[in-house]
Amino acid sequence: MDNLLDNYAPEIIPNHFMVSTYDARPDWMGPFTTLPRRAIKVGIIDHIFNEIMMQYSIGVSTEIYITHLNFSNVYVTFIKTEGPYMKDFMPDYQKSYDLVLMLFIRGEGLET
Numbered sequence: 001m002d003n004l005l006d007n008y009a010p011e012i013i014p015n016h017f018m019v020s021t022y023d024a025r026p027d028w029m030g031p032f033t034t035l036p037r038r039a040i041k042v043g044i045i046d047h048i049f050n051e052i053m054m055q056y057s058i059g060v061s062t063e064i065y066i067t068h069l070n071f072s073n074v075y076v077t078f079i080k081t082e083g084p085y086m087k088d089f090m091p092d093y094q095k096s097y098d099l100v101l102m103l104f105i106r107g108e109g110l111e112t
Contacts, residue, residue, distance in 0.1 A: 009104055017104040024102075031096030035078060039067040049083060051090070058085045069102065077101040 004024060009017035021028045042064050049060040060083030069076045078097045086093045 009102075015106045017106065019102040019104070021099050021102065028099055030078075030098040031094070032078070032099065033096060035065055035097055036067045036069075036076075039065040039078060042066050049081065049086075054089050056089070058083055058089060060086065065097070073105045073107065075103045075105075077103070 004019060008024060009019040012018045045062045045064065047060065047062065048057045050057050060081050062079050062081045065078040065080075066075055067078075068074060076099055078099055080095060080097050082095050
């Protein structure tokens with residue numbers, strides 16, 4: 001984890017480094033049936049779901065959650081996408097949480 005965050009993660013703003021789990025380690029993405037204990041819901045995005053195997057696009061909602069990961073300065077973002085027509089177009093679709101993003105904040109101490 002330290003090597004990944006120190007050498008692979010691009011700096012998005014000073015001392016803030018981001019890693020997409022899809023790009024770095026797709027096996028970390030999930031699916032997870034439950035969220036970590038201290039996850040906080042930070043928002044919902046209503047959007048169009050485009051799947052390459054689907055002929056039609058459908059409207060879905062994606063919930064966004066954030067929590068820290070083992071260290072007070074490493075945060076992870078989980079998403080859960082669902083919609084009323086998902087089962088119609090994807091019969092084997094199971095609701096799950098996917099870990100999509102890690103954020104590492106480097107500072108001199110927790111206060112900074």
